[in-house]
Amino acid sequence: MARAAGALSAEEHATRRRLLSFLGWGSFVSFFSGVTIGSLRFFFPRILYEPSQQFIAGKPEDYQVGEVSTRMKKEQRVWMIRDQMGIYALISVCTHLGCTPIWHSTENRIKCPCHGSNFLVDGQNVAGPAPSPLFRAAISLDLAGNIVVDKSQKENQPGKRDEPPFILPLS
Amino acid sequence: MANLSLKNVPQAIVESQIWKSIFRHGYTMNRRNRLLAITNNVFYHILPTKISKYGVRMRFHWGAGIITFYLFLILTFTGVLLMFYYVPTVPRAYYDMKDLQHVVPFGNILRNMHRYGAHAMVFMVMVHMARTFYTSSYKPPREFNWVVGVILLNFTFLLSFSGYLLPWDQLAIWAVTVGTNMARATPLIGHEGPFANLIGMKVNNDIRFALLGGTTVGSATLLRFYVLHCIGFPIILTIFIVVHFWRVRRDGFSGDVPVRE
Numbered sequence: 001m002a003r004a005a006g007a008l009s010a011e012e013h014a015t016r017r018r019l020l021s022f023l024g025w026g027s028f029v030s031f032f033s034g035v036t037i038g039s040l041r042f043f044f045p046r047i048l049y050e051p052s053q054q055f056i057a058g059k060p061e062d063y064q065v066g067e068v069s070t071r072m073k074k075e076q077r078v079w080m081i082r083d084q085m086g087i088y089a090l091i092s093v094c095t096h097l098g099c100t101p102i103w104h105s106t107e108n109r110i111k112c113p114c115h116g117s118n119f120l121v122d123g124q125n126v127a128g129p130a131p132s133p134l135f136r137a138a139i140s141l142d143l144a145g146n147i148v149v150d151k152s153q154k155e156n157q158p159g160k161r162d163e164p165p166f167i168l169p170l171s
Numbered sequence: 172m173a174n175l176s177l178k179n180v181p182q183a184i185v186e187s188q189i190w191k192s193i194f195r196h197g198y199t200m201n202r203r204n205r206l207l208a209i210t211n212n213v214f215y216h217i218l219p220t221k222i223s224k225y226g227v228r229m230r231f232h233w234g235a236g237i238i239t240f241y242l243f244l245i246l247t248f249t250g251v252l253l254m255f256y257y258v259p260t261v262p263r264a265y266y267d268m269k270d271l272q273h274v275v276p277f278g279n280i281l282r283n284m285h286r287y288g289a290h291a292m293v294f295m296v297m298v299h300m301a302r303t304f305y306t307s308s309y310k311p312p313r314e315f316n317w318v319v320g321v322i323l324l325n326f327t328f329l330l331s332f333s334g335y336l337l338p339w340d341q342l343a344i345w346a347v348t349v350g351t352n353m354a355r356a357t358p359l360i361g362h363e364g365p366f367a368n369l370i371g372m373k374v375n376n377d378i379r380f381a382l383l384g385g386t387t388v389g390s391a392t393l394l395r396f397y398v399l400h401c402i403g404f405p406i407i408l409t410i411f412i413v414v415h416f417w418r419v420r421r422d423g424f425s426g427d428v429p430v431r432e
């Protein structure tokens with residue numbers, strides 16, 4: 001038996017005790033890691049019962065040029081705005097921390113009540129903590145001529161936001 | 172049965188096995204053991220066994236920690252009572268809160284005790300931390316208890332924040348909208364935070380989503396915050412309170428050696 005002191009022989013390595021210890025600790029660790037992973041996954045539901053991101057916002061002739069319409073705001077958090085180019089749907093979710101800003105027609109400004117961010121009618125952020133312009137939702141016409149707004153598709157960069165599908169061109 | 176008189180009843184009770192199993196009293200009743208019975212009992216003597224005269228002065232410790240704990244007890248008691256009327260669903264939550272204010276007997280004082288007690292608890296935790304800091308009580312050997320205290324501070328904030336949503340009024344909804352939108356920017360696990368795109372974080376799989384139970388503050392959020400507020404956070408807080416008190420008893424007061432009288 002010529003081997004270094006402290007080193008284990010082949011038989012000593014594969015004792016019944018070591019095997020049982022491995023099985024015992026192994027099942028302990030795998031059980032509790034399974035419980036942990038399962039519990040964490042539990043908090044991410046597969047199905048959400050949230051309202052659809054798409055809605056119908058009437059006909060193009062319901063909106064006047066130069067109007068900031070608040071008719072869809074309470075239910076959909078969207079201003080329907082018609083300018084010379086067409087109609088766009090401006091999403092009233094502040095880009096700072098998600099409050100609902102308010103349209104002030106007398107000041108021609110959109111202002112957020114939470115932290116005082118100001119926006120212009122085109123969505124541009126001009127004052128306060130908001131880091132970026134308000135988003136516009138995708139907008140189109142269905143076969144019956146109704147305006148369809150899709151809030152899952154959105155854009156706030158100048159240029160991109162002025163082109164379809166983020167504006168409904170009207171002459 | 173000659174000695175069965177009323178005078179012997181207390182003696183018989185104290186010597187019964189039931190009594191002795193509760194108030195383990197196997198030792199002789201000498202002066203030292205009577206002292207130990209008091210100082211070793213957490214209800215009689217929550218302070219460390221040995222403590223200097225300077226350390227127990229109100230002007231040294233301000234009583235801030237124990238006031239915080241009393242507030243926690245008040246909040247637990249009033250909170251459990253509020254749970255008998257409050258239902259955490261979107262159609263009922265706000266009106267249950269209003270019922271508690273205007274219809275339920277003593278409901279308004281209970282709700283107000285819970286509400287103002289919560290504000291006071293957050294305030295007293297900060298006072299307690301300030302006092303601990305200014306008296307250098309966070310220094311070794313008490314540095315671990317400072318860490319436990321920071322954990323307690325965080326859970327006090329979490330309790331305060333989760334309770335904020337429960338009235339389900341405009342203030343509650345928007346405050347929690349703002350608060351949870353900050354979680355978007357959490358590094359790695361918030362979908363707008365740094366490095367989040369590396370592991371594919373989106374609006375419907377990040378930490379904010381888990382907190383809200385959806386993509387916006389809604390009925391799932393109300394239920395989640397309610398369960399966390401009433402069960403999750405108080406249990407964790409209680410565990411750390413036990414550790415905190417245990418360490419105070421073990422490590423003693425820092426006022427044992429006054430710098431200057």
